Amino acid sequence: xxxxxxxxxxxxxxxxxxxxxxxxxxxLVPVLPAMTLAVAFGLLAANIPGLSGWTAGRGRxxxxxxxxxxxRAGIVILGLKVSLGDVLGLGWESLLLITxxxxxxxxxxxxxxxxxxxxxxxxxxxxxGFSICGASAxxxxxxxxxxxQADTVLPVALVTLCGTLAIGVLPLLIRPLGxxxxxxxxxxxxxxxxxxxxxxxAQTAGASALAVAVVVKLTRVILLAPITAAAGLHHRSTAxxxxxxxxxxxxxxxxxxxxxxxxxxxxxxxxxxxxxxAAVLQxxxxxxxxxxxxxxVRVGQLLHTGTRALLAALASWLLIAxxxxxxxxLMIR
Numbered sequence: 001x002x003x004x005x006x007x008x009x010x011x012x013x014x015x016x017x018x019x020x021x022x023x024x025x026x027x028l029v030p031v032l033p034a035m036t037l038a039v040a041f042g043l044l045a046a047n048i049p050g051l052s053g054w055t056a057g058r059g060r061x062x063x064x065x066x067x068x069x070x071x072r073a074g075i076v077i078l079g080l081k082v083s084l085g086d087v088l089g090l091g092w093e094s095l096l097l098i099t100x101x102x103x104x105x106x107x108x109x110x111x112x113x114x115x116x117x118x119x120x121x122x123x124x125x126x127x128x129g130f131s132i133c134g135a136s137a138x139x140x141x142x143x144x145x146x147x148x149q150a151d152t153v154l155p156v157a158l159v160t161l162c163g164t165l166a167i168g169v170l171p172l173l174i175r176p177l178g179x180x181x182x183x184x185x186x187x188x189x190x191x192x193x194x195x196x197x198x199x200x201x202a203q204t205a206g207a208s209a210l211a212v213a214v215v216v217k218l219t220r221v222i223l224l225a226p227i228t229a230a231a232g233l234h235h236r237s238t239a240x241x242x243x244x245x246x247x248x249x250x251x252x253x254x255x256x257x258x259x260x261x262x263x264x265x266x267x268x269x270x271x272x273x274x275x276x277x278a279a280v281l282q283x284x285x286x287x288x289x290x291x292x293x294x295x296x297v298r299v300g301q302l303l304h305t306g307t308r309a310l311l312a313a314l315a316s317w318l319l320i321a322x323x324x325x326x327x328x329x330l331m332i333r
């Protein structure tokens with residue numbers, strides 16, 4: 001009988017191999033984000049006869065470890081992508097606009113989820129992932145609100161699906177809407193979910209679009225800390241009221257790590273080589289986490305239980321795309 005550490009090895013090795021494959025495919029086909037591929041490979045592993053039994057059995061301990069702990073590690077390292085100087089360079093009007101888009105998208109997506117009769121915790125996770133930064137934000141909010149890892153699987157699948165949809169659809173609208181590269185970049189940064197999906201979407205319009213998109217997106221990423229802190233404060237005020245019960249922390253340590261790493265990046269002390277190495281490490285950690293989460297999704301169950309969730313996600317995607325486009329026109333004049 002293997003010990004708890006040894007039991008995680010098979011799943012972790014499989015997740016690492018899947019990330020290597022995802023990164024290789026991304027290099028060959030840059031329009032396909034590695035993180036999206038990692039989720040897709042996890043879905044395949046969970047639903048192909050032969051592999052599905054392994055992911056539910058011998059590989060499960062390591063895959064669950066990746067989905068929880070490597071997700072948190074990836075969120076911490078994500079802070080090294082955020083330069084406060086670049087964000088402040090947008091100007092206060094743009095910062096207010098982006099903040100407004102995030103808050104409106106969060107509230108609107110939560111409302112849409114409840115309108116489609118999704119459970120409150122699912123609506124909360126979908127709203128967080130869609131409005132801030134995809135699967136990373138879902139993992140952070142789940143930790144703050146003490147939501148089970150199993151309950152993050154559907155929101156992660158939805159945010160991956162809709163982010164992938166954006167990669168294919170948004171570039172087709174550049175000409176019909178008469179968008180300049182800068183406006184399109186701002187739109188992608190303000191409305192596409194995951195950082196990798198933003199890059200894949202914006203790069204179709206050139207370097208100037210990509211530059212704007214990344215800064216706008218990372219401004220949304222910064223809001224991960226205050227929004228999860230607010231959620232943690234609310235949860236703390238309503239949980240642990242019973243005698244002897246330990247109240248959850250307002251902000252988990254890994255979110256504080258994210259803030260600390262963002263502050264470190266903003267000092268300018270880190271060399272480009274160190275930042276590049278950190279970016280690779282983050283891709284590996286998040287990719288393994290997303291493979292682990294994807295490997296828990298059974299397509300049959302998803303189709304049976306996720307129809308309302310899919311419709312809610314598509315409605316939310318349209319809402320965020322509209323909000324982001326309006327903000328992009330106001331930011332880039």
